[in-house]
Amino acid sequence: MTLPSTHDVALAAERRTAARLLLAHPLVAADGPHADLFPLIRRHADWLGKRFQQVLGYRLLVDSSFARLFKAGLGAGSGHRLERSTGTPFTPHTYACLALALSVLVTAPEQMLLSHLVTDIRAAAADAGIELEETGRAAGKRTLVAALRQLVEWGVLIETEGQVAAIAQEAGGEALITVDRELARVVVAGPLAQARDGADLVRRAADPGFSGPRTYVRRMLVETPVVHLDELTDAERDWLRTRQRREGQAFSELLGLEMEIRAEGVALVDPEEELTDLHLPGTGTVAQAALLLVERLVERLRPQEPGHPATGGTLVIGVAVPDGLVDEVLAGLIAEYGQRSNWQRGYLEDLPALREAVLDMLVRMRLMARAGRLRAEGEGLPEGYVEEVSEGRTVTDVHGARPGGDGWVLLAAAARYATLVTVRPAATARQGTDVQEELPL
Amino acid sequence: MGASASGAGQDCDEEARRRLNAYTYLSAPERLEHVAIMRVFCGTLLADLAVPDIMAKLRQSGGSAAGLDADTLTVRLEQLVTWGNLLRSSHTVKASSISEYQRSRSRYQLSKLGERIQRDADGVLAEADAAREVSNELLGLVERGLRELADLVTTPGGIEPQNGLERISTLFVQFSEFADSIRDFYAYLGQVLSRYDLDSAEYQGFKELLLDYVEAITEDVAFRAPRISAALDTLWPHIPALLDRLDAHAQGLTGLSAQGEGRLEVRVQRSRGRELADWEGLRGWFRDTDGQGSQVEQLRDATLRALQSLLANAKRMLRSATGEMSRRKDLLRLARWFDEAAPQDAHDIAVAAFGLYGARHLGIPPATDEVVPAYTSWWTGPVVEVPVALRERGSRAQRGRASAVEDHSAQKERLREAARQRATARAAAADELRSASGRFAVVRLTSAALGLLLELLATALGNAQLRRRTGADGEGTAGFDLDSASSEDAELGIRLTVRRTEGTRTVLDSADGDLLLDDLELKIGRISAAADGEAEAEVSVS
Numbered sequence: 001m002t003l004p005s006t007h008d009v010a011l012a013a014e015r016r017t018a019a020r021l022l023l024a025h026p027l028v029a030a031d032g033p034h035a036d037l038f039p040l041i042r043r044h045a046d047w048l049g050k051r052f053q054q055v056l057g058y059r060l061l062v063d064s065s066f067a068r069l070f071k072a073g074l075g076a077g078s079g080h081r082l083e084r085s086t087g088t089p090f091t092p093h094t095y096a097c098l099a100l101a102l103s104v105l106v107t108a109p110e111q112m113l114l115s116h117l118v119t120d121i122r123a124a125a126a127d128a129g130i131e132l133e134e135t136g137r138a139a140g141k142r143t144l145v146a147a148l149r150q151l152v153e154w155g156v157l158i159e160t161e162g163q164v165a166a167i168a169q170e171a172g173g174e175a176l177i178t179v180d181r182e183l184a185r186v187v188v189a190g191p192l193a194q195a196r197d198g199a200d201l202v203r204r205a206a207d208p209g210f211s212g213p214r215t216y217v218r219r220m221l222v223e224t225p226v227v228h229l230d231e232l233t234d235a236e237r238d239w240l241r242t243r244q245r246r247e248g249q250a251f252s253e254l255l256g257l258e259m260e261i262r263a264e265g266v267a268l269v270d271p272e273e274e275l276t277d278l279h280l281p282g283t284g285t286v287a288q289a290a291l292l293l294v295e296r297l298v299e300r301l302r303p304q305e306p307g308h309p310a311t312g313g314t315l316v317i318g319v320a321v322p323d324g325l326v327d328e329v330l331a332g333l334i335a336e337y338g339q340r341s342n343w344q345r346g347y348l349e350d351l352p353a354l355r356e357a358v359l360d361m362l363v364r365m366r367l368m369a370r371a372g373r374l375r376a377e378g379e380g381l382p383e384g385y386v387e388e389v390s391e392g393r394t395v396t397d398v399h400g401a402r403p404g405g406d407g408w409v410l411l412a413a414a415a416r417y418a419t420l421v422t423v424r425p426a427a428t429a430r431q432g433t434d435v436q437e438e439l440p441l
Numbered sequence: 442m443g444a445s446a447s448g449a450g451q452d453c454d455e456e457a458r459r460r461l462n463a464y465t466y467l468s469a470p471e472r473l474e475h476v477a478i479m480r481v482f483c484g485t486l487l488a489d490l491a492v493p494d495i496m497a498k499l500r501q502s503g504g505s506a507a508g509l510d511a512d513t514l515t516v517r518l519e520q521l522v523t524w525g526n527l528l529r530s531s532h533t534v535k536a537s538s539i540s541e542y543q544r545s546r547s548r549y550q551l552s553k554l555g556e557r558i559q560r561d562a563d564g565v566l567a568e569a570d571a572a573r574e575v576s577n578e579l580l581g582l583v584e585r586g587l588r589e590l591a592d593l594v595t596t597p598g599g600i601e602p603q604n605g606l607e608r609i610s611t612l613f614v615q616f617s618e619f620a621d622s623i624r625d626f627y628a629y630l631g632q633v634l635s636r637y638d639l640d641s642a643e644y645q646g647f648k649e650l651l652l653d654y655v656e657a658i659t660e661d662v663a664f665r666a667p668r669i670s671a672a673l674d675t676l677w678p679h680i681p682a683l684l685d686r687l688d689a690h691a692q693g694l695t696g697l698s699a700q701g702e703g704r705l706e707v708r709v710q711r712s713r714g715r716e717l718a719d720w721e722g723l724r725g726w727f728r729d730t731d732g733q734g735s736q737v738e739q740l741r742d743a744t745l746r747a748l749q750s751l752l753a754n755a756k757r758m759l760r761s762a763t764g765e766m767s768r769r770k771d772l773l774r775l776a777r778w779f780d781e782a783a784p785q786d787a788h789d790i791a792v793a794a795f796g797l798y799g800a801r802h803l804g805i806p807p808a809t810d811e812v813v814p815a816y817t818s819w820w821t822g823p824v825v826e827v828p829v830a831l832r833e834r835g836s837r838a839q840r841g842r843a844s845a846v847e848d849h850s851a852q853k854e855r856l857r858e859a860a861r862q863r864a865t866a867r868a869a870a871a872d873e874l875r876s877a878s879g880r881f882a883v884v885r886l887t888s889a890a891l892g893l894l895l896e897l898l899a900t901a902l903g904n905a906q907l908r909r910r911t912g913a914d915g916e917g918t919a920g921f922d923l924d925s926a927s928s929e930d931a932e933l934g935i936r937l938t939v940r941r942t943e944g945t946r947t948v949l950d951s952a953d954g955d956l957l958l959d960d961l962e963l964k965i966g967r968i969s970a971a972a973d974g975e976a977e978a979e980v981s982v983s
Contacts, residue, residue: 023800073793080798081788092787095779099794103772128773130780154797185768189796192771198778198790205793225803244815258806262819271806277799281831288835291827298820308816316820341834365803412819413803417827 029155073205079364097147207382228265263308264412318402318409477506489530526555602690613713878965891951900928
């Protein structure tokens with residue numbers, strides 16, 4: 001094997017940087033916040049395009065003014081969402097406004113007045129048979145502003161003069177808006193035309209299609225924090241277990257992510273801690289409380305003799321969290337850390353709110369979950385998704401590896417954040433008393 | 442001077458206004474009737490028509506003006522006279538009856554202006570918004586004509602006037618036809634390109650039009666222009682003389698005005714090519730003469746713009762294979778799905794529809810220096826070290842190397858405690874050994890003391906081996922030399938000296954069992970107190 005030259009190393013680093021940027025931000029505008037890295041994407045467009053297609057089945061479109069990685073869906077309960085600038089998640093109605101605005105923009109002239117845009121959106125709402133919240137009311141206006149703000153953030157709308165927030169102002173504020181129609185047309189990535197309804201869209205968008213298990217597993221590895229074995233079908237699990245070391249190596253080279261392979265599943269972790277939209281461990285009250293909660297829960301609930309069936313252990317992917325334990329631990333954490341770490345007052349005084357925020361974060365990071373049907377049991381599979389394991393192979397049995405019912409489940413990967421090192425009992429069973437044998441002569 | 446100039450200016454304006462009046466009939470409410478009437482006149486040459494003739498002709502042609510009665514028609518005709526499109530005929534007819542007289546009184550004929558405007562109007566009406574073919578073969582003819590003309594003009598004796606006249610007329614007809622068709626074509630292009638919403642069928646036709654056609658034209662023009670320009674350069678010095686000569690040969694209408702001696706200012710429009718200005722126009726088409734760029738250059742720019750515009754359309758269409766309306770329809774459906782969905786489902790639909798989420802990963806990678814078997818469980822496997830600032834304060838203020846987690850302090854304390862206990866135990870063992878030195882036979886050693894003794898003994902024997910080797914090298918003496926083998930522990934301040942004495946036997950009784958040492962004698966002492974330390978210390982150190 002020859003040693004890579006300096007040039008090769010620099011090349012690989014450039015490509016890795018560009019690939020990571022696209023994974024974190026699938027829509028990069030040439031003059032947007034990532035303008036400094038956009039030339040890298042342009043330079044390596046061909047290579048990146050081939051790689052994304054081959055590895056993840058994603059289409060990459062690189063134009064002179066933007067780059068778009070068409071990502072697939074993540075199925076139900078993906079834990080991703082759009083949020084207003086205040087951090088409030090989009091409501092279904094805000095999403096509807098966003099889709100209506102897009103429907104206007106794909107055929108819009110290059111420039112338009114804000115008031116015209118609003119009129120057109122209302123017309124579109126009428127066409128769609130949606131009752132737009134009365135835009136005369138402040139809440140309705142803010143919803144529309146939130147949707148338009150999102151479009152401004154994506155670069156689809158450019159506020160040439162004035163701001164879209166002018167809608168919410170009294171006395172009919174006006175703004176001149178430039179529409180980037182090219183961008184407006186690439187916002188949609190999912191198979192809208194084929195889908196029958198929303199649920200069908202979610203299923204279809206996550207369908208890896210032709211390349212099946214391989215593509216699905218890779219997407220989950222790259223896009224989600226942890227892939228637990230029971231979130232894969234037999235074929236997918238089989239493929240992962242056969243390939244995991246090689247995949248780990250490949251992802252390390254391609255994206256700089258390190259693979260952690262354990263009996264219960266696999267996680268790709270970013271040593272730079274940048275390639276993620278949510279940070280855990282992270283800063284702020286919720287992230288800190290989430291980390292500490294997980295730590296305490298693992299201490300209390302760690303199963304007896306967990307391991308891999310192949311080595312005689314019992315596969316435990318999740319353990320049930322008894323009712324009330326979360327509240328109990330959180331109350332303790334508030335007492336211990338609340339003052340010291342200067343936690344947000346709102347959470348200090350409102351335990352249910354803290355519980356909700358913390359559990360939400362842990363679910364989105366895939367360290368906790370609600371008990372429910374799993375992909376290994378056939379949940380959320382697209383129609384006709386072929387489920388075949390090569391003849392004569394035995395796949396790890398994940399049956400019963402996580403509790404049923406409808407309570408909270410602590411997942412195995414959470415244990416990597418337990419701080420207590422298990423002190424293995426020293427080999428006390430001394431055999432025989434013939435000390436002479438142990439003379440280190 | 443100033444007054445007369447402004448007076449002349451006013452006259453000019455007045456004249457222009459009067460001439461433009463001739464367009465009025467096209468915008469009057471009865472414009473369709475007007476046009477029909479004017480067509481009747483244009484269909485004749487130098488004819489004057491009376492009302493009944495016009496009525497008959499209108500009926501023949503049918504259309505909106507067919508039903509006009511005589512009175513209305515007369516009103517219309519008078520109106521057209523006022524605007525200057527028609528003239529009352531001066532053609533005198535000897536009438537033989539009253540009715541004939543009245544009829545002859547109201548005879549009309551076409552004015553020049555009226556004829557011209559009607560022709561243009563018919564042209565505009567006839568022209569569909571279609572692409573007009575560019576007669577670019579004419580350009581080749583223009584080039585050939587110019588070259589031949591140049592050859593003829595520069596031959597001794599010059600060109601035969603009639604031949605020259607014919608050639609120049611042909612040349613300018615060809616050129617103006619070509620220039621017109623180009624202008625039309627680009628006007629059409631500009632009109633189509635200004636639309637952003639070409640559908641795919643239009644685009645298909647348009648693509649061929651542009652890619653196959655425009656390029657051909659531009660290339661043709663670019664190819665011919667320098668050659669035409671060169672021919673004109675050759676011809677240029679001879680043109681004034683040539684024009685004079687042609688005028689002498691065939692005066693055309695100018696002859697008339699010359700005869701008129703300015704008596705009447707009859708304005709004559711010369712046929713194309715008979716005046717220097719026409720030639721300058723021709724030259725300006727192919728070469729930049731007035732600093733505003735030649736037509737050829739403008740053509741090139743226009744082509745570039747057209748191609749860019751086409752490209753923009755092409756890009757758009759490639760990306761919207763299904764067309765805009767279905768895209769809009771899809772988005773409206775999506776909006777409905779959103780509106781009907783539960784909050785959590787709406788998030789999932791958004792992820793599926795837009796795919797604009799970022800990848801998400803846990804923080805803090807596994808330690809890379811240890812290889813963990815794949816069957817290791819997360820529950821009991823190695824954990825990661827969370828930076829203490831994040832864990833204890835939820836802040837990254839003190840970022841840097843992940844330091845030990847504070848929770849380890851308990852363990853550290855435990856370890857320290859254990860170490861302390863071990864040290865105490867060893868010190869006690871050392872004391873015990875020192876006190877037992879020389880009376881091993883009667884003392885029963887503790888387990889700790891025996892352990893320490895064995896430790897020291899092993900080191901001492903190791904040292905002795907070393908010594909034996911040096912001895913063998915130096916003097917060749919074989920056998921073990923344990924005479925002064927020793928070891929020590931500086932921390933405990935203990936030293937063990939081993940002597941080999943044939944026939945002795947040391948027995949060490951201990952809690953763990955008895956140790957029998959044949960031919961060895963042990964002596965334990967303090968390091969600092971040892972008087973004979975020097976030499977033995979060297980040995981132990983090495």
